[in-house]
Amino acid sequence: MPEEQAREELQAQMALPMAENAVMRVKVLFPLPLFQAFDYLAPAEMGLSPGDWVAAPFGRNVFYGVVWPADAGENEEFDASKLKAVAEKVGAPPLAGEILDFLAWVAAYTMFPLGSVLRLSMRSGEALAPPQGLFGYRASGAAPDRMTAQREAVLEAAGEGALTAKELAEKSGASEGVVRGLAKAGALTEERIDPDPPFAEPNPDAPSRPLSPEQRAAADALIEKISAPSPSPVLLDGVTGSGKTEVYLDAVAHVLRTQPDAQIVILIPEIALTLPFLKRIEERFGAEPAAWHSDISSAARRRVWRRVIEGNARLVVGARSALFLPYKNLRLIVVDEEHESAYKQEDGVIYQARDMAVVRGARGKFPVVLASATPSLETVVNVDQGRYDIVRLESRFGGAQLPDVRLVDMRHDGPEPGSWLSPQLVDGVNQAIGSGGQALLFLNRRGYAPLTICRRCGHRMKAPDSDTFLVEHRFENKLVCHHTGFSMPKPDACPVCNAVGSLAPCGPGVERIAEEAAQRWPNARRAVLSSDTAPSPSQMRAILDLMRDGGIDILIATQIVAKGHNFPNLTFVGVVDADMGLAGGDLRAAERTYQLLNQVAGRAGRSEKAGRALLQTFAPETAVMQALAGGDRDDFLAAEAQSRMDLGFPPYGRLAAIILRSSNEKLLQDSAIEHRNAIPRADGVEVWGPAPAPFYRLRGEARMRFLVKTRRDVHVQGFLNAWLKKVKLPGAVRRVVDIDPYTFL
Secondary structure (H helix, E strand, O other): OOHHHHHHHHHHHHOOOOOHHHEEEEEEEOOOOOOOOEEEEEEHHHOOOOOOEEEEEEOOEEEEEEEEOOOOOOOOOOOHHHOOEOOEEOOOOOOOHHHHHHHHHHHHHHOOOHHHHHHOOOOOHHHOOOOOOOEEEEEOOOOOOOOOHHHHHHHHHHHHOOEOHHHHHHHHOOOHHHHHHHHHOOOEEEEEOOOOOOOOOOOOOOOOOOOOHHHHHHHHHHHHHHOOOOOOOEEEEEOOOOOHHHHHHHHHHHHHHHOOOOEEEEEOOOHHHHHHHHHHHHHHHOOOOEEEOOOOOHHHHHHHHHHHHHOOOOEEEEOHHHHHOOOOOEEEEEEEOOOOHHHEEOOOOOEEHHHHHHHHHHHHOOOEEEEEOOOOHHHHHHHHOOOOEEEEEOOOHHHOOOOEEEEEEHHHHOOOOOOOOOHHHHHHHHHHHHOOOEEEEEOOOOOOEOEEEEOOOOOEOEOOOOOOEOEEEOOOOEEEOOOOOOEEEOOOEOOOOOOEOOEEEEOOOHHHHHHHHHHHOOOOOEEEEOOOOOOOHHHHHHHHHHHHOOOOOEEEEOHHHHOOOOOOOEEEEEEOOOOHHHOOOOOOHHHHHHHHHHHHHOOOOOOOOOOEEEEEEOOOOOHHHHHHHHOOHHHHHHHHHHHHHHHOOOOOEEEEEEEEEEOOHHHHHHHHHHHHHOOOOOOOEEEEEEEEEEEEEEOOEEEEEEEEEEEOOOOHHHHHHHHHOOOOOOOOOEEEEEEOOOOOO
């Protein structure tokens, strides 16, 4: 039915008279940027309860929304003549009460509109009910007048249940015309089928990989902790290659076995990890898990959403947004690589999925497992203070040893002019590939060069209407902005002084390292892995699988390679610029550098062959470099924690960022001053700013920032509410609140 016709029919239904004694008042929340639910009338026979899906008029249109719980103590008396009526109740299963509670908490914590947070759990109204009009065929038992080999293959395939003509054709090797011919002959019966088949039940007792004694002890300890009556979050802390995944999958099996209706979600940080991980889950439990990430089709998303809300999808694997799926009975969350910054959502509703997972478990009274070889400082402090439990794996599986990590002091042992690889790094690659192993050259910088500058006038190429530098991508002969997405062919002349051939690349990216590798090792099998050279998950997987299977000698890669990949023949890792992540004034810079480089180095020596890593640095004396070389993670984290404590930074204090944006610079500056003048006085609160953002102009908008730092016991949202409500925001100025900011650009 066309959308406009549907709306007209719904509005006609709303115009029907409604007896006062047969109506009830309900609150309806729409997935729109609204801070509250609105009152409506509904016939009592609808039997509406919180969590039910409805269609109701809002403004000039009809929208789908959710019946929302009324506020405690709200006055039950109402004037029916002033309220609009709910148009219809939608037949989808209701949102569970746990989800309503969680969404309300997230909205209050992040200070985003309640309706925007609801949108995280809600698909479009048209997807609430299954699509109609899909038909399948099954064998009727009657034989056709004429039998052929193709017809026989179709009838054999059709005996296993109703399948579409396309599915039958693919399964039998015949054409769809053969299928329809059999239906016309009466040998196949047509019937309506559900386009979203249920997920097979996972088998917790399916054959699994054997656990080592240490893994078995860790799995038993983990199961004991998550089975407690009031479980705390548990950190599964294991060195790289220790087999953390098999340990927590054993705990997943325990929950599936002991709670037949339980649902479990495993969060992973990167889409590139999804396909091999899904295969691993299917091998472990003998059934396909439900996958949820941005690369799946709309039909697959509808299927997962429907099966999750009805409780059929018992095992879900997904990116951070999978946390907000409408689970009927969620009983366990696993956050793999819990330290990863990819769990921070920076667009739309801003949230940290790891932290929200802990909240979801606490409010639902079920366990959360956080797994990492390099846990975040926040998690480590929570363990130290007794809020989280911990289970440790201190050695690699199968007797493999941790790699030998050493530093190359670039001030004394740097590369020759025109090169980026030191002699020690070159020797490391030579030894690895010369002995039949593989080498990884790591640089967390995309493109050929991060800056293009005119050698005559000094002009630096920037993105239009932005203060961001253009990165040269030599493979495509383009200049690209990694912040705005702008790209352009590299010009022959400087746009300022018109000097021909004067634009020069400054600094290295992975493409430049690949160029040097091609010159040094022309006969080696080489590949470059970054989001530019492999923009789709399938392309990433092709390169990663080729590396795993030994089809690459030297891989030149960005941070994509650091997360959970297993390359059995990788024996050498060379980090081209270990200092790169320490710049920029980020309070987590040292922690993130340690996590990233430890994970990268940990790709080496995961099988029988020993591994080693060399880190090129201009600051070998810094605490983070010494910790990486000495394997002193705990001492490094203790020093980092003390530094944060002395400064009152998270996790010992709290931060919130206020970002003002506008294309009208005068209005922006005036609004920033008005915000500054409205800052309330409050004990334990410091407000810094307004200050121009490091990238002041971005996509034609200027940006000003405030940073709020408070003691841990201060209710920062209350302070922000008291402050921001005093400022009238001009229509041309936008304001974003970021609780617990992770980036400061």
